Every structure is written in C-alpha cells, then in structure tokens.
Amino acid sequence: MFRIPCPYCGPRDATEFRHQGxxxxxxxxxxxxxxxWRAYLYEKDNVAGWTRENWYHGVGCRRFISxxxxxxTNETRPAAAAAGAVDPVLPGAEAGAPxxxxxxx
Amino acid sequence: xxxxxxxxxxxxxxxxxxxxxLVWRRHELAPTYDAVIIGAGVHGLAAAYYLAVNxxxxxxxVLDRSYLGGGGSGRNTAIIRSNYLTPxxxxxxxxxxxxxxxxASELNFNVMFSQRGHLTLAHNDSSLRTMRWxxxxxxxxxxxxxxxxxxxxxxxxxxMDVSAQTRYPILxxxxxxxxxxxRHDAVNWGYARGADARGVQIHEYTEVVGxxxxxxxxxGVQTSRGHISTPVVLNCTAGWSSLVSxxxxxxxxxxxxxxxxxxxxxxxxxxxxxxxxxxxHVYVSQTDRGELVFxxxxxxxxxxxxxxxxxxxxxxxxxxxxxMPSIAALRVLRQWAGLCDMTPDFSPIMGETPVEGFLVDVGxxxxxxxxxxxxxxxxxxxxxTGKTPDLISSFPLSRFADGRLVGEKGxxxxxx
Ligand SMILES: Cc1cc2nc3c(=O)[nH]c(=O)nc-3n(C[C@H](O)[C@H](O)[C@H](O)COP(=O)(O)OP(=O)(O)OC[C@H]3O[C@@H](n4cnc5c(N)ncnc54)[C@H](O)[C@@H]3O)c2cc1C
Ligand SMILES: [Zn+2]
Numbered sequence: 001m002f003r004i005p006c007p008y009c010g011p012r013d014a015t016e017f018r019h020q021g022x023x024x025x026x027x028x029x030x031x032x033x034x035x036x037w038r039a040y041l042y043e044k045d046n047v048a049g050w051t052r053e054n055w056y057h058g059v060g061c062r063r064f065i066s067x068x069x070x071x072x073t074n075e076t077r078p079a080a081a082a083a084g085a086v087d088p089v090l091p092g093a094e095a096g097a098p099x100x101x102x103x104x105x
Numbered sequence: 106x107x108x109x110x111x112x113x114x115x116x117x118x119x120x121x122x123x124x125x126x127l128v129w130r131r132h133e134l135a136p137t138y139d140a141v142i143i144g145a146g147v148h149g150l151a152a153a154y155y156l157a158v159n160x161x162x163x164x165x166x167v168l169d170r171s172y173l174g175g176g177g178s179g180r181n182t183a184i185i186r187s188n189y190l191t192p193x194x195x196x197x198x199x200x201x202x203x204x205x206x207x208x209a210s211e212l213n214f215n216v217m218f219s220q221r222g223h224l225t226l227a228h229n230d231s232s233l234r235t236m237r238w239x240x241x242x243x244x245x246x247x248x249x250x251x252x253x254x255x256x257x258x259x260x261x262x263x264x265m266d267v268s269a270q271t272r273y274p275i276l277x278x279x280x281x282x283x284x285x286x287x288r289h290d291a292v293n294w295g296y297a298r299g300a301d302a303r304g305v306q307i308h309e310y311t312e313v314v315g316x317x318x319x320x321x322x323x324x325g326v327q328t329s330r331g332h333i334s335t336p337v338v339l340n341c342t343a344g345w346s347s348l349v350s351x352x353x354x355x356x357x358x359x360x361x362x363x364x365x366x367x368x369x370x371x372x373x374x375x376x377x378x379x380x381x382x383x384x385x386h387v388y389v390s391q392t393d394r395g396e397l398v399f400x401x402x403x404x405x406x407x408x409x410x411x412x413x414x415x416x417x418x419x420x421x422x423x424x425x426x427x428x429m430p431s432i433a434a435l436r437v438l439r440q441w442a443g444l445c446d447m448t449p450d451f452s453p454i455m456g457e458t459p460v461e462g463f464l465v466d467v468g469x470x471x472x473x474x475x476x477x478x479x480x481x482x483x484x485x486x487x488x489x490t491g492k493t494p495d496l497i498s499s500f501p502l503s504r505f506a507d508g509r510l511v512g513e514k515g516x517x518x519x520x521x
Contacts, residue, residue: 001414015416019406035506042358042449042505046347048409071361072409 002074008061016059023052023066023079048072052079107302110213128294129173129301134308134330138166140337140488141326143313143349145169146178147289147474148466149341150296151481152488153305159482160489163304166335168328170312174293177343178474180443182366182400184379184390185475186223186284188243188250190235193499194452194513195246197479200496202283204478214295216288217393221377223284224258226428228273228384236279243281253280261378264429271427273384284379286390286398289474296481316353316463323353323462337488339464344409344444346467355458357467358505359446362403363410364471365417367440369432371395385424397435399425403445403471413440445471452511455480455497456487464488465502 003011022045027036045051050070057063066079108114108126118125140156142149145167156162169175185205187198209216227233236252243250254277255267267275297307308330315327316338325334342349344361371394381388386402401421404414418440426433447470448454454468466484469476483497493501499511 001416014406034508038506038508039356043356044347044358044360044407046357046360046407048345048348048361071407074408074410074412 002076004055004065004067004069004076005078006057006060006063006065007078008063008065009057012057012060017055017057020054020056020064023054107298128298129307132306132308134311134328134333135166135306136332137334138306139164139335140339141165141333141335142167142339142341143169143326144176144341144343144345145173145293145297145307145309146176146341146343147174147293147296147477148178148343148469148480148484149339150293150300150307151477152339152341152466152484153300153307153481154296154303155482155485156488157300157303157305159485162485162489165300165305166333167300167305167307168311168313168326169307169309170329172309173297173307174290176345177443177445177469178293178477179290180366180441181289181474182388182390182398183286183289183474184223184284184381184388185218185287186281186379187248187475188223188225188239188279188281188284189513190239190242191511191513192242192246193511195243195248197496197500198475199246199248200482201476201479204482205287205475208292208295208478212295212299214291214298216291216295218285218287219393220283220285221379222261223281223379224261224381225279225281226258226275226380226382226384227252227277227279228275228382230276232383233277236277239279248281249283250279250281252277262376262380264375264431265380266428266430273427286379286392292474292477296477313349313352316349318353318460318463321459321461323460337462337464339466339484339488341466343446343467343469343473346446346465350458350463350465350467353458353460353463355460355463355465355502357454357465357502358449359454359468360407361409362406362445362447363408363442364400364403364445365413365440365442366398366400367413367418367421367437368392368396368398369435370438372397372435380428382424382428385427387421387424387428389425389428396438397432403447404442409444411442411444413442445469447471449505450510451513453480453500454502455484456493456501458502468500 001014005011069076153167187202189195227236240250259267312329317324323338340349347357347359376391379390448468483494486494
C-alpha cells in the first residue's frame, strides 16, 4: 500500500482513507445545462500520472482532504496550496482549501 | 500456412520435436488498412476474427503496445456465465456463452471450456431476494438458473461450511449450471491464430500515440512504428481506454481500477463448481491442474499500477476461510493484478462516438472476458454494416449524456 499526507494528521496509511474522486469544480446547479451536469457526474479524467484528488480520512481526523497522487506509481504529495478547493461535501456547504478549513475549527 | 491441429499432428510433431509453425506471424506495418483495432486482448482479437470470418474484411491491423494477451485478457480468473440481472445483460452474455460452447471446434484450438456450474451465495435476505429476481429474469430468457438451499449447496460443494455457526451464514445460492471456467490464454491465442490465418495482421509492441481526426472523422493513427491511414479505428484497450479515446478527443465515463487475484499450490481436485460470495467479496474455483484461483473486489481507488498488496491477501484469506475452513494450510503461490475499466453502471460501452469512424468496445470492468466473443461479433457487424446490432443497442456511449444508465450493479459488482 502507500501513505497519504493528511494536512491535519501527517502521512498515514492509505487504508485509513476513503477515495472520494478526482478534484474538480462542481458546476453551479442553478445555471448548469443537463449535458454539463451529466458530464460532471460521469466523465473522468482518469489520468495516468500525477493527478489531484479528494480523500476522506475516516480513521483519523474525519476530514475531506485534497492530495496529489501519481496513479502509475502511487506516490503521493501534498496538494499545491493554491490549486483550488475540495468539492463541497453538502449542498450549500462552502468550498474551502484545507488551510482555510482548519482556521474555522 | 496455418496447420490444422489434430491428435495425429500433435503426436507426429511431438515425436519429431521441432518445427511447430508460428501461431501468428510478424509483419511490417503497412501504410493503410481498412480498419485498425487497438488492443490485442480478447475483445480486439475477436473483433478482428469476426470481421474476417463473418464479413470478409481482412485488411485489418490489430495493434498492441505490449505482448498479445498481456492486459486483462491474460490476467483474469476466466469465469464465464450469463446469469445477469437485466434482460439486456442476460441476452447479451447468453450469446457469448453459446459462442464459447462451440469455440474450440470453430477455432480448431482447445480452449478448455469447462461448464462445471456457478454458485452465487446469498448470506442475507436481501441478496436471496436478488437471487430469486435474477433466476426469474434468467429463466424468461431461457437461461438455466435456479435458487437452491444450503443442503443442495453442501452436496455440490462438500467442503463448504453451510452451518448456521458462521459469521455470515449461507442462506441459499443462485445456481447456474452452464457457468464455468475456461483457459483464457487459449482463447486469446485461438482467436489470434484464426484471424492471422485469414490475413489479419497482428502487431505486438506497437503503441498508438496519436489518432488523426479531421472534420470530425478518423483518418489514421500514429504509432511507435510509424503512421497508418485508416477510416475505422476500434478502441479495445480496457484499462487504458480513457487515454486512447482522449487521443481522438473523446472523453469516457471510466475509472481505471486494479483488480487482484491469487492462486494456491495445486492439490487434488475437490472443488467442482465456481463459488462466488458478494457479501464476503471473494470467489474461488479450482483449475484442472489443482490450483485454487481466488479473486475479490477491485482496489478501492483508481490506479494504473499492477502491484499486489498485502491487504488484499490478508482480507482474501480471511474470507475464503469463512467459506472453507479446511483449506487453511494451503499456501498461496502467486498473486497478480490487472487493470479494469469501471463504468458508473457496471455495464460496457459499445458502439459509435462523436468522432465518425472511431468506435469503442470498452468499460469491461471486472467482467469482460466472458463477453469477448459476442462483443467481437457485434463490433465486427457494426464496422462492416455501419448499423448497431440490437444485442448491443442498450450500451452506447450516449446513454450517459441521455441519462439512460443500465443498472447491472446487482449482478456485476463483485459478481464474476
Ligand atoms: C484479476 C482479474 C480477474 C478477472 N476475472 C474475470 C472473470 O472471471 N470473468 C470475466 O469475464 N472477466 C474477468 N476480468 C475482466 C477481464 O479480464 C477484462 O474485462 C477483459 O480481459 C478485457 O479484455 P480487452 O480485450 O478489452 O482488454 P485487455 O485484455 O486488457 O487488452 C487491452 C490491450 O490494450 C493494449 N493497449 C493499451 N494502450 C495501448 C496503446 N496506446 N496502443 C496499443 N495498445 C494499447 C494493452 O497492452 C492490452 O494488451 C478479470 C480481470 C482481472 C484483472
Ligand atoms: Zn487526517
């Protein structure tokens, strides 16, 4: 297996996390077309190489985090800080980068 | 050219020692083909074979970046069955089982199809209900499939613990007598040999690195060995299919997940059916050589890595021993992984794409080996006639944009 760098707990075994999917921006449900929404739901980048994705640290801090992983080698590294936000978890919840999130604690 | 295999030719060549003809030949890459198939797994090879045999289209190249059958088609656990949940799924897989039943004589190649029966165990009321549902759908399509109870299970698999003392007691099973296992490599090689004999060119170690699209139409492919012009490109690259489709500008609803499997040391044959437990995430069969073959669910995150993991073996061993405590002393000999192209509805994607001439036969996930013959036959028909055969019309790429997913999850998720 491999380790995932949790911004709150440090590097931990991947078995502690649940994979949540590729990080990308959810289109605004009020303005999105049906085609755009279904593309967002179903289409995947499915990159072979470095990609940014969301994981849920279920056996740790129980937070949703963003990390970068090389899908060919399973190496991981912290997500570049400025590279955007994790997907909102609940409808209407604010998207926040992990750092922003931790200040709300 | 291709020599016919027979008991006599085996014996005489065996005694003389050498001189077996190559099963498929090597060629220079030609500048043009009538069709190019990417991926020399069972899907690509079967499509090539049926293009040549059923439609007389022989100026065809099958390209693979690696060796023939090095993808999922050489790594799967070779379970064949047709007891799916949706009517369209059952019809489709049933046609494949029929083709498999006569494949050895059709190809003059022993594919060792052993229809030893397939058991899907139910450990709770809701899965028993699904089994009942599947059995009825199956029977309506003429597929032999029935729910049986613990006593009958015990008589089919004497080593199984069907007592009520286990953590997940076995309440019943879906029994599918025509299901079984096959020699997967022989299927790949047999199709390759049959296609080669009819003029199809198989090019191993030839990677597709670009696909030429002009005005929405395919014009050719660029490979590591040079350029090819062609009006038809068929993507049969399973775990790599998103990457190959993207070369043509087509995005797919596919995530690539590794699936692991393992075999034990060989022991005297004691298990005559295929046993699957969705609840325990495990399935097991015994090969003619006596090894137990185990599989489980996919790794829980997408990846293109085919490294095995200790978590897999640990979990597998625990679950298998719940079913058959008496095999605790058996040692695992080998463990491996292959890449599976998972779709959101556990159903394949076959047919046309927004790019004219660029066809896909992908999304085979953890269940696509059994579909090789029927998918090859149907895709060949589509290439030759330009019309999508009825048998695959429920599985177009457009169903995701149209919101018409198939919903085979009940039968395919851990189903094998
Ligand atoms: C462990 C395991 C167990 C399984 N068990 C079963 C089972 O019991 N029953 C069942 O029905 N199915 C099973 N499956 C699924 C089955 O193996 C696959 O669905 C099936 O083999 C897919 O066949 P294919 O021909 O589409 O692709 P593959 O056999 O994967 O072939 C794809 C080929 O494309 C080539 N390729 C990729 N990129 C390029 C490129 N750019 N250029 C040229 N070539 C390229 C690859 O080298 C590869 O050879 C299992 C899979 C695994 C991994
Ligand atoms: Zn954490």
